[in-house]
Amino acid sequence: MNWSKEKAARFDQQIAAEEAKRWKRAWITTTVAGLLLLVLIFFLLRMMRGDSEFYLKQARQELQAANNSDEVTLKLEHAAKARDAANRSLQLDTTSPAANLLLAASLAIRQDDPNFRIEETQMLIDAKSKLAIKDCKTLDLWQAGVAFFYSGDNQLADEALTEAFSRNELRAEILNTLIQVRYDRASENSVLELSQELAKLEPDNCLPWIATAYVYEDRQALEQLVTTYRELLKRNCEGQDMTRWKLVERLIEIGSVSEAETEWNLLNEKSPEFAKTRPSTNAKLLYLQGKNEETRILVDEILSADPDDLDAIQLRGQLYLANDKATDAMAYFRRLIELDPTHPQAHYLLGQAYSKAGMREEAKQELALHERLLNELVQLHAMERNAAADSNNAQIRLAIAQKYEELGLHKIAEYWLQQANAISRQ
Incomplete structure (x- = not known):
């Protein structure tokens, strides 16, 4: 046998195998390096263009800050930042329902800025026309609803908050605004129902009882008002003096002399200066107690100061x-x-x-x-609230004028008619 030839052949084979391995390793290395380079280029381009989610997060933070701010200038500044972030997010992802919603909400707040630009007006119109409320997250709907409510767009606020509320998330937070929206939209039965739920979720919260009081005041539901004012007093809400005074007034109206006297004495004890500013209440209580001469003397004093x-x-x-x-x-x-x-x-x-x-x-x-007044005033109060919430609605003002005209209250009817005509001329 020719061992030398076989050994040479084996050696050549080994060299060929090693060469093949080197080329394979080189190919893998080149491929991996190419992929890494592509990934690097992708991330570099993304960094240069920006991240849609990053700007969306920034828009959420700024809109929440705008909603939480009581100072107008600061509110408008945060709204401007939210607008810019939402707009940037939309440029990177034109189909984002969240970015579009946040853009509309931030622009709605910005309408109060004297420097609100014409292009912003068009931007707001476009954003509103593309709203896809059902496709948005609950948190975004809640914050947008708050913004729309602040800007006076109660219809959009209602749509956003109603959708958010249907999902059983953030119920207490959503209810705090939704109740106010429904009151402004004259949905009084809804206000009462939602207020009951919020009162259960947040027993110490004053808002549901304040909203309930507003409804019963509009309806002149005296017995219910007495109960509601007592609930407010239990919670030590702001305006305790005013609430207790209103309680005294309602107790006088329903003829609860003893209770009215007790609450009046409490008001005198806790806030004597405030009680002094309400001499008519004292006079009414004296009259209800049958103290006509004392009532007459006090009435003379009141009319002498204010005819x-x-x-x-x-x-x-x-x-x-x-x-x-x-x-x-x-x-x-x-x-x-x-x-x-x-x-x-x-x-x-x-x-x-x-x-x-x-x-x-x-x-x-x-x-x-x-x-007739007793029956019509509840509806008139609701209509007047709608008019106050929509300063450009001539039709509601015409309807109010017609109602007052039907009641024979011509001067009030003329006032509402003038308002409607002034809006129509704009």
Whole structure:
């Protein structure tokens, strides 16, 4: 055998195998290096262009800061930063529903800026037209809802917060704003229902009881108001003096003399200076207790200081009526109506005075107006809230004017008609 030739062949094979391995290693190394280079280029380009999620996070932070700020200038500054971040995020991801929502919300706040630009107005219109509320996160919907509410866009605020609320996340946080939105939109039954839930979630929170009080005040639901004011007093909410005074007033109206006296004495004890500013309440309590002479003296003092004090004028008329001086009583009740045409109690009392004077037809008309006012005022208050929330709505003002015209309250009707016409001319 030729061992030398075989050994040479084996050696050549080994060299070939080693060469193949070297080329394979070189190919793998080159491929990996190429991939790493591509990844590096990708990240470098991304860093140069920016990260959509990074800007989205920044927009969320700035919008939340804007919502939490009570100082207008600071609120507008944060809103501007939120706008820029949301807009940058949209440039990197044009299909992002979150970025579009945050852009619309930040621009809504920025409308209060005197330097709000024309291009921002168009940007806001475009962003609102592309809203995809159902595709947004609950946190974003909540913050956007707060922003829309602040800017006066209660419809969008309601849409965003209602969708967020349906998901059973952040319920207490969402309710705190949603209740206010629903009140401004005159959804009073919804306000009462949502307030009950919030009161259970946050027992020490004053807002649900304040909102409930607003609804019952609009409805003149006296018994419910008494209960609601007591709940507010339990929680030591702001405005304790005012709340206790309102409680006294409602107790007087429902004829709970003993309870009214107790609360009045408490008000005098805790806040004597505040009580001094409410002499009419003291006069009404004295009248309810049958202390007519003391009432008369106090009413004289009040009218001497303020001839247009509504409560004192009413009490003066009631004192005359109690002494069978119907004609004198009529003059004061007419004065009361002149100062406050929507005062339902004044029309009732004037009807009583007419009846005592034997003027049955006049009495019938005033008592009928009294009933109509009681029924219509709840709706009118809701309509007026809608008008206050939408300063450019001429139609709601025309509807209010028509309502007052139907009630025969022509001066108030003319006021609302003038407002509607002024908006239409803009």
